[in-house]
Amino acid sequence: QLQLVESGGGLVQPGGSLRLSCVHSRFTSDDYIITWFRQAPGKEREGISCISNSGTQLNVKARFRISRDTSKNTVYLQIDDLKPEDTAVYYCAANVKNARICTYYGEFNGPYDYWGQGTQVTVSS
Numbered sequence: 001q002l003q004l005v006e007s008g009g010g011l012v013q014p015g016g017s018l019r020l021s022c023v024h025s026r027f028t029s030d031d032y033i034i035t036w037f038r039q040a041p042g043k044e045r046e047g048i049s050c051i052s053n054s055g056t057q058l059n060v061k062a063r064f065r066i067s068r069d070t071s072k073n074t075v076y077l078q079i080d081d082l083k084p085e086d087t088a089v090y091y092c093a094a095n096v097k098n099a100r101i102c103t104y105y106g107e108f109n110g111p112y113d114y115w116g117q118g119t120q121v122t123v124s125s
Contacts, residue, residue: 001025004034004092009119012082020077020119022092027053032096035108036066036077038088038121045091050102051075058102082123089118 008020024034033052039045049059049066057066065078075092093112103109 003114004094004116006090006092006116006119009090009121011122011124013125014083014123016082016123017078017080018082018121020079020090020092020121022075022077022116024073024075024092024094024114026073027094027096029096029098031098031100032094033099033102033109034068034075034092034094035102035112036064036075037091037093038086039091039118040085040088043088047104047108048090049077050104050108052099052101054100056101058104058108060104079121082121084123086121087123089120091118092116 004024006022035050036048037045048061048064051057051066063080068075094114096113
């Protein structure tokens with residue numbers, strides 16, 4: 001029962017890049033969004049980038065870019081110029097209830113129905 005599965009995390013040196021992947025199920029709704037979040041130790045979870053099923057995107061952090069491959073049901077998060085403060089567990093999540101576009105008013109539009117298990121990114125020399 002695959003819903004969302006992240007991969008691509010690891011140990012990276014500062015200045016490096018990573019591309020995280022989020023493989024997701026085919027959802028029955030045509031109106032859904034998938035959002036990348038992260039949570040660092042001792043900090044609140046924060047949203048990073050969102051993409052809708054129609055392809056519209058919303059990024060709220062520099063150095064992060066979201067993209068997708070619809071043929072693979074995969075959403076990617078490209079992270080460039082990694083910094084130690086990017087160390088966190090990165091999650092993807094899906095809002096599948098009539099979420100046609102991504103919006104951000106301090107947080108991305110939820111609630112989120114499905115969450116992946118997360119992938120650890122550690123930035124250290």
